[in-house]
Amino acid sequence: ETGVTQTPRHLVMGMTNKKSLKCEQHLGHNAMYWYKQSAKKPLELMFVYSLEERVENNSVPSRFSPECPNSSHLFLHLHTLQPEDSALYLCASSSSGFGEADTQYFGPGTRLTVL
Amino acid sequence: DQQVKQNSPSLSVQEGRISILNCDYTNSMFDYFLWYKKYPAEGPTFLISISSIKDKNEDGRFTVFLNKSAKHLSLHIVPSQPGDSAVYFCAASASRITVFGKGTRLSVIA
Numbered sequence: 001e002t003g004v005t006q007t008p009r010h011l012v013m014g015m016t017n018k019k020s021l022k023c024e025q026h027l028g029h030n031a032m033y034w035y036k037q038s039a040k041k042p043l044e045l046m047f048v049y050s051l052e053e054r055v056e057n058n059s060v061p062s063r064f065s066p067e068c069p070n071s072s073h074l075f076l077h078l079h080t081l082q083p084e085d086s087a088l089y090l091c092a093s094s095s096s097g098f099g100e101a102d103t104q105y106f107g108p109g110t111r112l113t114v115l
Numbered sequence: 116d117q118q119v120k121q122n123s124p125s126l127s128v129q130e131g132r133i134s135i136l137n138c139d140y141t142n143s144m145f146d147y148f149l150w151y152k153k154y155p156a157e158g159p160t161f162l163i164s165i166s167s168i169k170d171k172n173e174d175g176r177f178t179v180f181l182n183k184s185a186k187h188l189s190l191h192i193v194p195s196q197p198g199d200s201a202v203y204f205c206a207a208s209a210s211r212i213t214v215f216g217k218g219t220r221l222s223v224i225a
Contacts, residue, residue, distance in 0.1 A: 004158070031211070042117065043159075043204065043215040055211055090158050102147060102208050106158030 002026055004107035006091050012113045013081065021076040021110045023091030032074040033104060034066060035090040043090065049074060050096070081114045088112070118142050119207050121216035130225045134192040138205030138216055141186065145207035145214075150179060150190045153202045153218070162203075163190070195223045 004025045013019050025032060034046040048056040049068040063085075065077040074091055088111050092104040120139045128134045136150075146167040151159035165172040165179045165188070172179050178191045192199055200223045205216040 006158075040217065042119070042217045045212065045214075048211050050211065092158075102211070102213060103149060103161050103164060104213060105161060106151075108156070108158045 004091060004093055004105055006089075006107035006110050008110060009108065010111045010113075012115065013078070014115050015081060015083070017081075018077070018079040020078065021089055021091075021112075023074040023076075023107055025072055025074075025091075025093035025105070025107075027093055027095075027105060029093040029095050029105075030071055031094045031096060031102075032068060032071070033092040033094075034074065034076050035092065037088040037090060037109070039087075046076075078112075081112075083114050086112055086114045117216075118145075119205055119214045119216040121203075121205050121219050123219050124217070125220040125222070127222045127224060128195045130197055130223055131194045134190075134195045134199065134221055134223065136190040136192075136203050136205070136219050136221065138188050138190075139186060140188075140207045140214075142207070142209065142214075143186070144209045147208040148179070148181060148188050149206040149208065149213070150177075151204040151206060151215075152199075153204060159204055192221075195221075197223050197225050199223050 007022045031050045036044045046060045047066040052068045067075040088109045090109045091107040094104045149164040150162045152162045153159040163177045181188045202218040202220050204218045
């Protein structure tokens with residue numbers, strides 16, 4: 001596997017379910033990101049991890065819980081979501097998170113539908 | 116309020132002609148600017164970038180221009196090809212935060 005991979009690619013869940021999104025990067029990067037892309041809106045940064053430490057949390061509701069066990073893996077745990085949380089969730093990584101090294105490489109995304 | 120704006124949601128260009136995609140930003144702290152391209156059912160892919168100390172960066176058919184005084188950047192694609200049809204996102208970065216525009220859908224017509 002190369003680049004940034006995300007599983008699952010599609011997920012349908014009820015509002016009472018608990019599920020997790022997984023991201024893995026094979027680029028040797030130190031920073032990883034979760035973004036949300038809703039229809040007709042710009043990409044919204046949710047979480048940033050640098051060297052496995054969370055460095056930014058853009059006021060995301062607590063029903064989204066990230067986990068970064070090492071620099072290659074990033075999870076987004078989901079529980080009691082709302083229908084408006086339906087969106088494309090994108091994971092990205094970059095070498096350091098600073099300046100020109102902050103070029104981010106994206107995975108294909110998980111298309112989430114909350115019923 | 117949006118810090119990075121792409122005011123044209125869509126653009127159609129004939130094959131072989133120049134495509135010009137525009138982007139405006141409001142925060143003067145941004146020091147690194149990027150363009151990404153996105154095909155349906157895929158994540159955005161990095162295309163080209165420019166540091167705030169430069170005003171132009173070229174890579175093959177793609178050139179990005181930065182006008183810091185106007186807080187404006189543009190992406191030129193010449194000649195445009197049908198495979199360039201995609202959504203193009205402008206992004207601006209400062210420290211660990213990258214802010215994206217809403218995207219412009221480019222259609223290159225054969």
